[in-house]
Each structure stands twice: as C-alpha cells, then as structure tokens.
Amino acid sequence: MYNIGIDVGGTSIKAGLVEDGNITVKSSRDVRKACGFKEVIEDIEYVIDEILKKKKIKIEDISTIGIGIPGVVDKTGCVNCVNLGLKGDPLELKLKEKFPNIKIVVENDANVAAVAEYKYGSMKGYDIGVMLTLGTGVGGGIIINGKPFSGAHGIGSEIGHIILDSNFYTCNCGNNGCFETFCSATAIIRYAQKLIKEGRETLIFNMAKGDIEKITAKMVFDAYKKDDEVARDVVRRFKEYLLKGIMSVIHFIDPEVISIGGGVSNASDIILEGLEEKIKKRVIYNGNGVAKIVIAEFKNDAGILGASAL
Amino acid sequence: MYNIGIDVGGTSIKAGLVEDGNITVKSSRDVRKACGFKEVIEDIEYVIDEILKKKKIKIEDISTIGIGIPGVVDKTGCVNCVNLGLKGDPLELKLKEKFPNIKIVVENDANVAAVAEYKYGSMKGYDIGVMLTLGTGVGGGIIINGKPFSGAHGIGSEIGHIILDSNFYTCNCGNNGCFETFCSATAIIRYAQKLIKEGRETLIFNMAKGDIEKITAKMVFDAYKKDDEVARDVVRRFKEYLLKGIMSVIHFIDPEVISIGGGVSNASDIILEGLEEKIKKRVIYNGNGVAKIVIAEFKNDAGILGASAL
Incomplete structure (x- = not known):
C-alpha cells in the first residue's frame, strides 16, 4: 500500500x-x-x-x-x-x-511543512516543535506530542499574525504590527524600498536596475555581505523582530526546537548569527534549557512529504 | 481519601x-x-x-x-x-x-489557576482554554485537552512576556514591550502616573490624596466611570493592548475560551465592553467561530482548588 x-x-x-x-x-x-x-x-x-x-x-x-x-x-x-x-x-x-x-486528511500547509520536518527532517525526535516559514508571508506550524496543532477553530498556529509592534504598513489580514510585516521577504523588500524612497543610497538600487519594484530579499542579503549600509539597517531590523517573534514563541509554547524555513532561510548564515546567544539572554529563565534554533531541511518537497505523513 | x-x-x-x-x-x-x-x-x-x-x-x-x-x-x-x-x-x-x-504534583501557579477554572469554573467543559490573570503582572495558563501545558522546559504559557509593542518602561524580566507592561494593574498605575507627571489634571490625583505612589488600578476605573479624561486615556490604552494580546493568543493557540482573572478583572464591565465584537473583526478568519471571553470565577481560592485537582 x-x-x-x-x-x-x-x-x-x-x-x-x-x-x-x-x-x-x-x-x-x-x-x-x-x-x-x-x-x-x-x-x-x-x-x-x-x-x-x-x-x-x-x-x-x-x-x-x-x-x-x-x-x-x-x-x-x-x-x-x-x-x-x-x-x-x-x-x-x-x-x-x-x-x-482511502484515508483522507486535510491540513493547513504550514502545519504540513511542520509535519514533514518532524517526521523526516530538522524537528525529528522532538515532541514539541514550532516551524516558522519566512517567505512571502510568515507561516507557522506547531507540533505537540508529534501531532500538528491548530487550535479549536483551525486558526491556531497562525504565528505570522501575532502582533510585535506598530509598523509603517498594514498587514494583508487588516491588522497592524503582525510578525509577518517585519520578518517575511515582503517585509524586507518593503523596508528597503522605504529607505530608498527616503533618499538613502544603496547597492540594492543598482542591483534592481533602478526599479524598486524589482528588489528581492536576496538582493538585500547580497548587499549586506558587501557592507552596504541600507542593507545592514534592513537586516538589523529584520533580526531584531525575528528575535522578538521567537521570544513570544518561547514564552508561549516553549518548544524543544524552532525550525526556520521559507525563502528567507536561504540566508541562514546571516539570520542565525548571534540569535541563540540573544535568546538565552532574553528568556525569563533558562536554567532548564531553551529551544534549539535550526534551519528546515526541506524546501519545495515539504508539502508533499508532510501531507503524505499526516 | x-x-x-x-x-x-x-x-x-x-x-x-x-x-x-x-x-x-x-x-x-x-x-x-x-x-x-x-x-x-x-x-x-x-x-x-x-x-x-x-x-x-x-x-x-x-x-x-x-x-x-x-x-x-x-x-x-x-x-x-x-x-x-x-x-x-x-x-x-x-x-x-x-x-x-502520597501523589505529589508541583505546577506553576498561573497554570494551577487555569486548572481550577477548567475543573470547576469558567472554563469547565472546554478542551482548549487560556487563562489570563491580570494582577500585579500578567500570568498565563494554558489548558490543552484538559491538562496544563507549560512547554518543554517549564517556561511556556508565560503569556505576560509575549511582546506587543515598544513601551515607555522596561519589564521586570529585562525585556521591553511585554504584554504585562501594558495590561497589568502595574501598567495601569504607571501610565496614569506618567500622564499626571506630564501635567494632565485628573480626579485620580485627588483620589490618591496628591501622592501618585498611592494610585491604584481601582482608582483609575472609578475615575473612568466619572468621565475623567486621563482615566479614559489610560483605559483606552489598556483595552487596545488587551485586544492585541488576545489576538496573539487566538492566532497562536486558538482556544475555545479565554478566561480573564486577577484584580483587574473586577472591572469586568469596563474591560469586556466591546471586546468580543473587536476580536471578531480582527481575527484572520472567523467562519468557524472564535474564542469566547469570560471572567474567571475564583478569586483567592483558585490556587487551592486548582492545586488539589492537579
């Protein structure tokens, strides 16, 4: 079978x-x-x-x-x-x-990606895990005792919509200050565009051939590696809010592992740098240990793998 | 026995x-x-x-x-x-x-209060419940499938320390922007003191006999009922962040019920007014229903009742 x-x-x-x-x-x-x-x-x-x-x-x-x-x-x-x-x-x-x-199971896609990582990938062996997919938006998947958790009405684990601060643009969901307006590829692009519109000079503008609509998150990370100041400001802000979002995840669910996936996780060397040390400093008590931060193993295949394992 | x-x-x-x-x-x-x-x-x-x-x-x-x-x-x-x-x-x-x-069980006190409300009080009959205790701080208790949930290292359900915004004072935990710096009795008092220090005139100052250190949350709610403008500003801000905090709870855990306890919940007529309608507008999808908001039943006895039921 x-x-x-x-x-x-x-x-x-x-x-x-x-x-x-x-x-x-x-x-x-x-x-x-x-x-x-x-x-x-x-x-x-x-x-x-x-x-x-x-x-x-x-x-x-x-x-x-x-x-x-x-x-x-x-x-x-x-x-x-x-x-x-x-x-x-x-x-x-x-x-x-x-x-x-045939047994049919339907699940939210972010939870499916979390199941793939739990069953075959970066969260294997951990009973409590949270997956954050940093792509166009921020997707969240929660695994508790090996099973995807999405609450009483199917709107749990929508971690992209927890509120972290006030922001200069409103989320697609209609609220202001959602995690995904700070830590998605879209958030990175929009903040870079904002700084350029404010008159800041940056390599990113040349990479996008003078069309700010063509800016990608990858361009920002590439410019960051070349010490571009605007890129550094964008990345600093991104990392500040990723830390805040992760602190909320920890003080809420306190998982054993947090797996970061999505297109933005391709810049893992930049986004993970210094992260675990800062988490240990900010957590209310770390004497019993604190969640490990890992990068998701599966890219395009997470959906198929996770769905097959539901 | x-x-x-x-x-x-x-x-x-x-x-x-x-x-x-x-x-x-x-x-x-x-x-x-x-x-x-x-x-x-x-x-x-x-x-x-x-x-x-x-x-x-x-x-x-x-x-x-x-x-x-x-x-x-x-x-x-x-x-x-x-x-x-x-x-x-x-x-x-x-x-x-x-x-x-004898069977001995030790638990965090906010989770114990949640167990009391689940077993005997306002969350009876609900499999997924969150308790928010708005007192000196903000305590959080999570019930999943009838059991208290505190994560992998005992620091889960610390909902008072999820981050909602930047704030004018730092939390006891060392971070800035924690839920409890917006929605505790302490938060209410400190914001009232701040407005008075900025020169605003208010009944609250008279109630405290001219000593801002003597201000209590109850005085603010009493002044609110007398249409005091400063009290209205303090309560408006409190309610704005209570809504933000609850939206994060919903998009994270999506419970069937959220029970609000602690000293601040004595002003339930003020803090609950309009709350459920606003939640329904802000939630990313409410077609399947959304958490009910209730006031906790037990005050001083929650700790004993909950602990006995662990």
Whole structure:
C-alpha cells in the first residue's frame, strides 16, 4: 500500500507518491487563481490519476491521501482559502466520497511543512516543535506530542499574525504590527524600498536596475555581505523582530526546537548569527534549557512529504 | 481519601482540603521573603499538619497533594522562584521523600489557576482554554485537552512576556514591550502616573490624596466611570493592548475560551465592553467561530482548588 501527499499551492497543485520518506513519483498541475471548489477537486483527481499512471498502480493500492492547503481548515476538513476561491467547502468529505476506501486528511500547509520536518527532517525526535516559514508571508506550524496543532477553530498556529509592534504598513489580514510585516521577504523588500524612497543610497538600487519594484530579499542579503549600509539597517531590523517573534514563541509554547524555513532561510548564515546567544539572554529563565534554533531541511518537497505523513 | 491543594504565594502559603470541589478546611502561614528551600518545605509541612489536625484525620487519609508555585517548574518538579529564594530546588522529590505514599504534583501557579477554572469554573467543559490573570503582572495558563501545558522546559504559557509593542518602561524580566507592561494593574498605575507627571489634571490625583505612589488600578476605573479624561486615556490604552494580546493568543493557540482573572478583572464591565465584537473583526478568519471571553470565577481560592485537582 502507498501514501500520496498533495501540496495545493496558490499557483500549482503538486502530488507525490512517498515511500520510506522519499518521493518516488511526482505529478503537478497549474491551478487557476480563485478557481473554486469544483476545479480544485478536479485538479486533485488529475494529479492523483497521473501518479497512478506513472507508477502503474491502481487506486486500490493507495491507503492514505494527505492534502496541505494554504488556508484555514476546520475539524471536519472544510476549507476556507481566498486564493483558491474556497469558502468553507467540505474538501475532506468530498474526497472521501470519491475515494471511499482511502484515508483522507486535510491540513493547513504550514502545519504540513511542520509535519514533514518532524517526521523526516530538522524537528525529528522532538515532541514539541514550532516551524516558522519566512517567505512571502510568515507561516507557522506547531507540533505537540508529534501531532500538528491548530487550535479549536483551525486558526491556531497562525504565528505570522501575532502582533510585535506598530509598523509603517498594514498587514494583508487588516491588522497592524503582525510578525509577518517585519520578518517575511515582503517585509524586507518593503523596508528597503522605504529607505530608498527616503533618499538613502544603496547597492540594492543598482542591483534592481533602478526599479524598486524589482528588489528581492536576496538582493538585500547580497548587499549586506558587501557592507552596504541600507542593507545592514534592513537586516538589523529584520533580526531584531525575528528575535522578538521567537521570544513570544518561547514564552508561549516553549518548544524543544524552532525550525526556520521559507525563502528567507536561504540566508541562514546571516539570520542565525548571534540569535541563540540573544535568546538565552532574553528568556525569563533558562536554567532548564531553551529551544534549539535550526534551519528546515526541506524546501519545495515539504508539502508533499508532510501531507503524505499526516 | 482526601486531596490537599497548596497555594504557595510570595507572602503566604495557603492550603485547603478539597471535597467535591469545595474547600472544607483551610490553613495558612506567612512566609519570609526569599527564605529558601528548607523554610518552604517546613512551611508546607506546617500547613498540611494544621489541615490534618483541624479535620481530625491522619496523613494516611490523604491521596494527593498538589502545589502551585509562583515560579518556573521543570518536568521533574524542580522549582526556580526568586521571591521564595528557590534556585532549581527539587521540591517535588523532597516532598515525595517526606510523604512516600502520597501523589505529589508541583505546577506553576498561573497554570494551577487555569486548572481550577477548567475543573470547576469558567472554563469547565472546554478542551482548549487560556487563562489570563491580570494582577500585579500578567500570568498565563494554558489548558490543552484538559491538562496544563507549560512547554518543554517549564517556561511556556508565560503569556505576560509575549511582546506587543515598544513601551515607555522596561519589564521586570529585562525585556521591553511585554504584554504585562501594558495590561497589568502595574501598567495601569504607571501610565496614569506618567500622564499626571506630564501635567494632565485628573480626579485620580485627588483620589490618591496628591501622592501618585498611592494610585491604584481601582482608582483609575472609578475615575473612568466619572468621565475623567486621563482615566479614559489610560483605559483606552489598556483595552487596545488587551485586544492585541488576545489576538496573539487566538492566532497562536486558538482556544475555545479565554478566561480573564486577577484584580483587574473586577472591572469586568469596563474591560469586556466591546471586546468580543473587536476580536471578531480582527481575527484572520472567523467562519468557524472564535474564542469566547469570560471572567474567571475564583478569586483567592483558585490556587487551592486548582492545586488539589492537579
């Protein structure tokens, strides 16, 4: 019997057959933006079918299908996701109807990434772990006693939306001061843009060929390595708030491990430098030890691996 | 068989015999500040002995002794508490030696209060609950699946130390911007003092007979009811940050219920007014429902009741 993991993203649906923690067959399909429930189901069926064809197996050979969704999933597997046009649609139930003999599990994608790291990667062996995905936004996944935790109504572990300070721009969620407005790739870009608009000179502007809309987080980290002053200010601010966010995670959940993933974690040498020492100084009591900070192992495959292990 | 609950505070140790959720016999003793491990053990033995004498029973009639401590308790029951002069002392082990046939459980006092509310009070029937004790500081207690949760090293649920903003004074823990520097009785008093020092006129100053050191949170709430402008500013700021703190609790843990206790909760009519509507507007998705906000049922007896139920 085989397990399939499906990673439903805002732009593509990716699926994989996972054997012993390895993806042996892959399939993917682009999704239409805010397409709706019927189309999402069709796309999921399509990628499952592709997997079966490639592996030359039948649907009867599948025991579990796990699905990660970039949205809020309630206890009954109903999903709300603006990017896919899902408004409380009963995804888990519908797939159970289509595949009656297969175990179907639907989870929020950040929790799915946390499961991948817990099961196969950087959080393996730890009972309490928190995953922070620093990408376009900040995603959070909580593992307690080996299981993903998303609270009573599916809106827990939305750590990107804990509030850290007042900020110069408002979060997509409508609030001001969310963690993700300080510590995402978007946050890095917007603060660099702000400093440039204020007249600061920087290598970043040349890297972006004079178009601030083309600035990326990578450019900021590259300029930082060249001692660029604006880049240093942007990185200093980013690191200050990453520390604050992590301190809130520790004083809330006190995990054994915090795993940092997402595109920004590619600059791990810069973002981790000095972090653990500062945490030890700021924590209210460290006599019993404090969470270890690690970089996530899986990049693009976390969604498939985690979903297959749900 | 009987259960004893012991509430070790910074100024007194209180114990009670709890039968069917009621405290039938009480005993207490003042403690010396930062007295040390030996003295704390002596005081605990003293209050237990008093209970036995008053009830005319023997130590063999006791099955469980639960103890709440205002400090960090690790997995092995070792305790760190500045106010009592405890530095990683093996409290649970020592009491197990003294009372070998009795189950001994030691927990952080905020978690103990949460257990009392879960077992007998405002959080009864809810599997995931968070208790916020707004007193001199802000204490936090987390209940997950009926059990207190304090993380991997005993420093979880320290919700008073999640960071919400920058503040004009530094927290006792050494960090700036902790929840408790915005939403404790101390925070209310300090902000009122700040506004008075800045030259604002207010009834609060008269209530304190011209001595700002005598200001209490109750005076601020009393002045608020008399439409005092400074009191309104203090309460507005308090409520703004209470909302921010609760939003972080929701986006982190997403509990079914949040119970607010501590001295500040006596002004429940003021602090709860409009709160649930604002939460519903600010939460990232409320289609599945959102935490209910309630006022804690137990005041002084929460420690004894909760400890007896550990």
